[in-house]
Amino acid sequence: MKIILTSEVSGLGTAGDVVDVKDGYARNYLLPRGAAIRWTKGGEKDVEQIRRGRKIREIASIEQANDVKAQLEGVTVRLKVRAGAGGRLFGSVTPADIVSAVKTAGGPDVDKRRIELSTPIKSLGSHRISVRLHPEVVAHVGLQVDAAK
Missing domain, CATH: 3.10.430.100 (Ribosomal protein L9, C-terminal domain)
Structure with missing residues (x-):
C-alpha cells in the first residue's frame, strides 16, 4: 500500500515521504496512530504542505x-x-x-x-x-x- 507519512517513523522515513508498506502495517499501525495517510492523487498536494512544515521544525545541518x-x-x-x-x-x-x-x-x-x-x-x-x-x-x-x- 502506498502511504504518505505525516510524522517521522523510525526505519521508514520522515514526514512528507511517500512510501510503500505492507497493507497490514499501514491499516493496523500507521493509519490508526495518525502517522500516515493513504496516498491519493489529491494527497500529493498535502505532501508539499507537510514538507514545508517539516523544514520549519527541522535542524538544518x-x-x-x-x-x-x-x-x-x-x-x-x-x-x-x-x-x-x-x-x-x-x-x-x-x-x-x-x-x-x-x-x-x-x-x-x-x-x-x-x-x-x-x-x-x-x-x-x-x-x-x-x-x-x-x-x-x-x-x-x-x-x-x-x-x-
Whole structure:
C-alpha cells in the first residue's frame, strides 16, 4: 500500500515521504496512530504542505545538530512526578514532560517528536533518553525522575 507519512517513523522515513508498506502495517499501525495517510492523487498536494512544515521544525545541518547535542548532553534534567509507595508512577513520563523539563533545566528547545522512548518510563530513578536531532545525530540525555512531595 502506498502511504504518505505525516510524522517521522523510525526505519521508514520522515514526514512528507511517500512510501510503500505492507497493507497490514499501514491499516493496523500507521493509519490508526495518525502517522500516515493513504496516498491519493489529491494527497500529493498535502505532501508539499507537510514538507514545508517539516523544514520549519527541522535542524538544518549536522553542525547545528552537533551544537544542540552538546547543549543537551551538558544539561542535568530532573523531573518531579507523582509516585506510589513502591516507586511506581501514576501514569508515565511523556515526551512533552521531558521537553518541558529540558527547557526548565536551561536546555535548548526540542521538538517532542524527536524524543525516542524505547519503553515507557513508569518508575522513579535514572533513565537514558535518546533525542534524534538529525538523521545522523542522536543525543543521549540523562533523566532523573523523582517523587513529588
